[in-house]
Amino acid sequence: MTILLTGFESNDGGWNASERLVHSLCTEPPREIPWFAESVRCEIMPGDTHALEAALREALVRHRPRCCLFLGQAPGRNRVALERIATNWREFRTPDRAGNKPGGEPIVADGPAARTSTLPDLPGLISALQGEGIPAAISHHAGTHLCNQLLYLGLHVAASCEPVPVVGFVHIPILPEQVIHGHPDSPCFSMDMLRRAIRTVLTSYFDMLAR
Structure with missing residues (x-):
């Protein structure tokens, strides 16, 4: 089974925690996940609203x-x-x-107003994360920027794939280094905690989908 794991390139010339986290996981796979190197494929998505769909489609095909x-x-x-x-x-x-800087327009001209993540059992995953000592919660709105666009496009494009993959989005806190450089009042997670969080998510879904 293949899992596509993506982060975003930096939007402002600084750091992006998701890019750093994906890079960390893929250059140093978690030893607790023996199947990571074989099953997880890592991609960094462009921080350009007009390039995002093409990059996503290419990754799904590949x-x-x-x-x-x-x-x-x-x-x-x-x-x-x-x-x-x-x-x-x-x-x-x-x-x-x-x-x-889009001022208000549909992502997909003829698409439904909203789409719902197809990752199963989000409450169960929250419990698993909290059991690992990682603060976690379900969010009901992914914003109106690139993160929301990627989730919407992922669900939109996945519907025409065979087989149809499950699709979901995880927002992560920033890293301590980003607090020092640009976000002085923001909460943050260490890289170790971010790695543990995504390790828990990946393990939960690999076990569930492999049944």
Whole structure:
């Protein structure tokens, strides 16, 4: 079984915790997950609203995953957030990496107003994370920036894949280094805690989907 794990390239020329985390996991696979190197495929998604769909489609064709787990950073959040809903709307308060700033428009012109994550048993996963001492919660709104766009597009494109992969999005707190450089009042997680969080998520879904 193949799992597609993605992060985002930095939007502002600084760091992006999701990019750093994916890089960390893929260059130093968790020893607690013996199947990681064989089953997990890592990609960094562009921070450009106009390039995102093409990059996602290319990754899905190349890897043909059974599960897509998208990661994005959320400065200001003090826990791992499992996103339940993506809305068909782009309205950026800050420009993306390429300088684009959509002012309010659908992601998919003829798509439904919202799509729901297909990762199973989100409450059970929250319990698993909390059991590992990792603050976690379900979030019912992925925002209106690139993270929401990726989740919506992932669910939209996955529906036409065969087999249809399950798709979900995890927002993570930023790293301590980012507090020092640019987010002085934000909560943060260490890289070790972020690695443990995604290890728990991956293990839970690999076991569930492999049954």
